[in-house]
Amino acid sequence: STINLAVIPGDGIGPEVIAEALKVLEKAVAAEGVVLEQTHYQLGAEHWLATGETLPDEVLADLRTRDAILFGAVGAAPGDTRIPSGIIEREMLLKLRFSLDHYVNLRPSRLYGTVGSPLANPGTIDFIVVREGTEGPYVGNGGSLRTGTPHEVATEVSLNTAYGVERVVRDAFRRASARERKHVTLVHKHNVLVYAGHLWKRTVEAVAQEFPEVTHDYLHVDAATIFMVTDPSRFDVIVTDNLFGDILTDLAAAITGGIGLAASGNINMDRTAPSMFEPVHGSAPDIAGQQKADPTAAILSAVLLLDHLGYTAAARRIEAAVIADVETRDGGARSTSAVGDAIAAAL
Amino acid sequence: STINLAVIPGDGIGPEVIAEALKVLEKAVAAEGVVLEQTHYQLGAEHWLATGETLPDEVLADLRTRDAILFGAVGAAPGDTRIPSGIIEREMLLKLRFSLDHYVNLRPSRLYGTVGSPLANPGTIDFIVVREGTEGPYVGNGGSLRTGTPHEVATEVSLNTAYGVERVVRDAFRRASARERKHVTLVHKHNVLVYAGHLWKRTVEAVAQEFPEVTHDYLHVDAATIFMVTDPSRFDVIVTDNLFGDILTDLAAAITGGIGLAASGNINMDRTAPSMFEPVHGSAPDIAGQQKADPTAAILSAVLLLDHLGYTAAARRIEAAVIADVETRDGGARSTSAVGDAIAAAL
Ligand SMILES: CC(C)[C@H](C(=O)O)[C@@H](O)C(=O)O
Ligand SMILES: CC(C)[C@H](C(=O)O)[C@@H](O)C(=O)O
Numbered sequence: 001s002t003i004n005l006a007v008i009p010g011d012g013i014g015p016e017v018i019a020e021a022l023k024v025l026e027k028a029v030a031a032e033g034v035v036l037e038q039t040h041y042q043l044g045a046e047h048w049l050a051t052g053e054t055l056p057d058e059v060l061a062d063l064r065t066r067d068a069i070l071f072g073a074v075g076a077a078p079g080d081t082r083i084p085s086g087i088i089e090r091e092m093l094l095k096l097r098f099s100l101d102h103y104v105n106l107r108p109s110r111l112y113g114t115v116g117s118p119l120a121n122p123g124t125i126d127f128i129v130v131r132e133g134t135e136g137p138y139v140g141n142g143g144s145l146r147t148g149t150p151h152e153v154a155t156e157v158s159l160n161t162a163y164g165v166e167r168v169v170r171d172a173f174r175r176a177s178a179r180e181r182k183h184v185t186l187v188h189k190h191n192v193l194v195y196a197g198h199l200w201k202r203t204v205e206a207v208a209q210e211f212p213e214v215t216h217d218y219l220h221v222d223a224a225t226i227f228m229v230t231d232p233s234r235f236d237v238i239v240t241d242n243l244f245g246d247i248l249t250d251l252a253a254a255i256t257g258g259i260g261l262a263a264s265g266n267i268n269m270d271r272t273a274p275s276m277f278e279p280v281h282g283s284a285p286d287i288a289g290q291q292k293a294d295p296t297a298a299i300l301s302a303v304l305l306l307d308h309l310g311y312t313a314a315a316r317r318i319e320a321a322v323i324a325d326v327e328t329r330d331g332g333a334r335s336t337s338a339v340g341d342a343i344a345a346a347l
Numbered sequence: 348s349t350i351n352l353a354v355i356p357g358d359g360i361g362p363e364v365i366a367e368a369l370k371v372l373e374k375a376v377a378a379e380g381v382v383l384e385q386t387h388y389q390l391g392a393e394h395w396l397a398t399g400e401t402l403p404d405e406v407l408a409d410l411r412t413r414d415a416i417l418f419g420a421v422g423a424a425p426g427d428t429r430i431p432s433g434i435i436e437r438e439m440l441l442k443l444r445f446s447l448d449h450y451v452n453l454r455p456s457r458l459y460g461t462v463g464s465p466l467a468n469p470g471t472i473d474f475i476v477v478r479e480g481t482e483g484p485y486v487g488n489g490g491s492l493r494t495g496t497p498h499e500v501a502t503e504v505s506l507n508t509a510y511g512v513e514r515v516v517r518d519a520f521r522r523a524s525a526r527e528r529k530h531v532t533l534v535h536k537h538n539v540l541v542y543a544g545h546l547w548k549r550t551v552e553a554v555a556q557e558f559p560e561v562t563h564d565y566l567h568v569d570a571a572t573i574f575m576v577t578d579p580s581r582f583d584v585i586v587t588d589n590l591f592g593d594i595l596t597d598l599a600a601a602i603t604g605g606i607g608l609a610a611s612g613n614i615n616m617d618r619t620a621p622s623m624f625e626p627v628h629g630s631a632p633d634i635a636g637q638q639k640a641d642p643t644a645a646i647l648s649a650v651l652l653l654d655h656l657g658y659t660a661a662a663r664r665i666e667a668a669v670i671a672d673v674e675t676r677d678g679g680a681r682s683t684s685a686v687g688d689a690i691a692a693a694l
Contacts, residue, residue: 001474085545086538094539118576120467142542144504148549152509154542158489162499189590191433192441195489195501198432222597229465229576229601243536247594250569254576 002035003309006066006274010044012283013089013121013293013336014072020295020340021070024321025302028314036129039066044174045076045088045283054091060099068305069096070279072298076111077285090140097133097285102266103164104171105245106132106304107280109252109262113327117255119229125256128233130172131245133266135164136196160196160241165203171269172239173211182252183236184208184216187224187244200241253280260294261326265304273307277301291335296322299343321346349382353413353621358392358435359630360640361419361681367642367687368417371668372649373451374691375661386413392423392435392630401438407446411620415652416443418625419645424632437487447620448512449613451518452480452592453651454627456579456599456609460674462676464602466576472603474582475526477519478592480613482511483543485589507543510548518585518616520558528581531555531563532570534591547588572598600627607641608673612651621665622655624648638682643669648688668693 007022009015026036034043042060048054063069076083097105111117111125142156169186176184186204190197201218208216219227221244227234228251240248253262263281279297287293299322306315321343334342354369356362372385388406395401410416421440421529423430444452458472489503516533523531533551537544546566553564564575568591574581575598587595600609609627626644634640646669653662668690681689 017402086541089538090541117526118466118468120465137503137505138539140539140541142540144542144546146509150513152546154507154546156484156505156507156540156543158484158505160501160503162493162497166497189593191436191487192485192487192590192593193430193503194433194437194487195491196503199491199499199501222593225572225594225598226601226606229598230605243539246539247572251572251576251598254573258577259489259573 002037003029003120004037004065004067005037005039006063006069008043008069008071009258010072010283011046011076012285012288014044014074014283015281016289016291016336017293017295017298018070018072018173019129019245020336021298022308023340024299024318024344024347025306027347028306028318029311031347032311032314034311034314044074045080045083045094048083048088049201051116054088063096065101066274067276068309069276070302070305072277073279073281075283075285094138096276097266100266100276101268101270102133102276104265104267104269105131105169105242105266106265107245107249107252107262109249109256111256112261112323116257118254123233124253125232127232127252128175128240129238129240129245129249130162130168130175130250131240131249132168132242135159135161136242158193158196158243160199162199162203165200166207167269169200169207169239170210172237172302173207173214176214176237177211179236181236182214184214185224185235185238186216186218187221187238187240187248188218189221189244191220196241204239206307219246224248228252228255249274249280254343259297261296261300263297263304265301265308267308275305277305277308291337293336295336295340296326307311318343349384350376351384351412351414352386352389352556353410353416354385355390355416355418356387357421357630358393358421359420359632359635359691361391361421361457361630362638363638363683364626364642364645365417365419365639367643368649370666370687371646371691371694372653374694375653375665376658378664378694379658379661381658381661388454391421391441392430395430395435401435402442407443409445411447413621415621415656416623417649417652418623419627420628420630422630422632430588441485441487443623444613447613447623448617449480449521449623450614451612451614451616452478452589453612453614454478454592454596454599454609456596456603459608459670463604463678466579466602470580472579473581474585474599475522476585476587476592476596477515477522478587478596479511479515479648481588482506482508505540505543505590509546509550513554514616515558516550516554516586518545519584520561520675523561523584524558526583528583529561531561532571532582532585533563534568534585534587534595535565536568536591538567543588551586568594571595572684575602577601583630591618596627606644608643608647610644610651612648612649612655614655622652624652624655629659638684642681642683642687643673646687664694665690
């Protein structure tokens with residue numbers, strides 16, 4: 001069989017880490033007789049500077065014909081004033097997530113053996129965050145009035161629908177049901193964000209009825225950040241909205257050894273469009289092109305990609321190779337490709 | 348002279364920790380010939396259960412006549428279904444913050460000597476968060492349509508004004524200017540929350556012109572949580588909106604030894620109404636009435652209160668007594684009043 005893969009290397013360290021992910025991915029699926037067909041797309045800040053394009057309709061249409069998307073990272077150097085701030089993030093990355101209906105933004109957090117957590121006593125950390133990916137404060141609904149004057153008013157509207165919340169909550173319960181501890185924690189701020197918060201809370205109560213084997217609890221987002229650093233072992237499956245999920249998953253990455261290891265999947269569970277897999281980290285322009293970036297997060301994103309497409313044996317083999325590599329890291333510097341080579345060799 | 352103090356002990360551990368704060372406060376100001384006149388107000392979840400009142404207009408009017416408010420904590424036990432969720436928080440605590448125009452929600456974070464941070468290498472932590480207190484996602488502007496049906500839509504509107512943002516940003520720069528490192532970090536998410544984010548960013552750029560001695564930078568809220576656990580020493584003054592400030596200050600409390608030590612001031616810098624000082628922690632119904640709560644956060648909130656009223660000598664004396672006490676803690680359990688007694692004795 002064949003995987004018809006779209007590859008968006010992007011900016012900065014994106015191309016470097018994606019090269020290693022492809023190296024590992026190709027070897028793992030070849031061993032099972034699967035052909036990896038790749039179509040590369042030039043998109044991102046560099047591409048915008050060259051062409052003024054963010055994500056043309058034809059490109060989006062073409063991406064829809066692929067089985068899945070492997071995504072590196074996008075974003076210009078922080079000081080680059082030639083690019084309107086946030087335009088690539090919104091008109092390319094978020095446009096992909098919204099257009100392809102990536103409603104499950106899946107972000108696993110696991111602390112491997114000796115990898116440095118900044119916590120003194122991290123304990124066992126092994127949870128997943130199911131972050132809603134297509135609504136909430138990310139919808140781009142807002143505006144400003146009398147902009148730039150002392151009378152300016154700026155709004156941001158968080159839009160939440162029963163349809164959108166229910167499908168992601170059900171996904172979280174399904175994932176919890178397949179895990180050992182079978183526990184879902186809803187994170188929100190329903191004592192302040194009453195309308196959205198209660199929609200989430202009611203939905204969790206309702207969906208929980210379908211999963212009697214799964215327990216669940218609730219945390220305000222502020223309290224959740226406290227537990228993230230004082231007792232992360234308590235978490236199994238966290239389900240939360242787009243913005244709280246953004247915040248919590250960066251924190252979760254930090255306590256499990258850094259964003260060099262944090263993988264994510266932007267998943268359309270209904271398979272009406274290809275899902276997209278990307279490291280949580282950004283394009284890190286400061287170290288780009290220097291073979292300094294850790295490709296592990298990109299490689300683990302390829303694992304999520306294989307899982308999504310049903311190639312679970314290949315996924316487990318890469319995962320085992322990554323864990324073996326990570327657990328024996330001694331803090332010494334290795335080049336991006338050396339890490340990729342080591343993991344590919346261990347397959 | 349006289350301090351005409353309003354005291355709202357509230358629920359759970361509120362009365363216990365406030366008793367110790369008053370003990371210390373009274374002794375500290377008496378030494379300077381200042382009389383502490385107290386008016387106690389019964390408000391909170393217990394009071395609501397007894398009377399159905401959250402914050403009657405007459406009580407609010409009466410509170411306005413005081414010099415400052417010392418606030419304990421409010422909130423019922425999590426499982427208590429007799430109280431509509433969040434009603435006390437919104438109709439009492441947030442109503443006070445909004446009605447009395449507490450636009451500076453000041454939350455200092457400092458790691459004292461031996462007090463346990465969950466971080467392996469916390470380094471020196473000494474920053475303040477200036478959290479906006481009167482607008483943003485906290486305005487209660489939202490709604491829901493077709494509530495409880497599969498077609499429900501729920502919104503939350505974040506309202507941000509040039510007036511509201513500018514005054515709190517200027518306050519942050521003023522505070523930074525008086526500190527050693529003189530550095531302001533704006534935390535927001537302007538790549539996604541474009542309208543509110545750019546209002547904040549433009550305002551910081553403009554106000555920064557008035558403070559050439561103060562440096563400033565910007566972090567997305569997700570990145571800020573990473574630095575909070577990997578490099579908290581980098582922060583001096585953080586200025587941010589109401590919701591991001593809520594999240595960051597709980598995390599900041601956690602990394603500096605827990606919410607047992609985290610103080611806050613809800614400050615009206617224009618002095619058109621009394622400011623309110625409260626520990627960041629909640630009412631902790633599980634340990635209420637058992638003399639288990641740490642009154643330190645309440646006592647440090649009294650320090651902020653004295654600073655606000657201009658009794659800086661008394662403030663410094665309490666602060667020194669607290670630091671001496673905290674730095675010699677050995678993890679042994681002391682009762683709430685034993686901690687208050689020790690700090691009062693050390694004055
Ligand atoms: C780049 C940005 C728009 C994005 C987000 O906020 O979702 C990133 O932080 C992430 O978490 O993938
Ligand atoms: C109780 C709640 C409304 C409050 C807030 O969100 O501001 C609390 O978390 C705080 O930080 O003081």
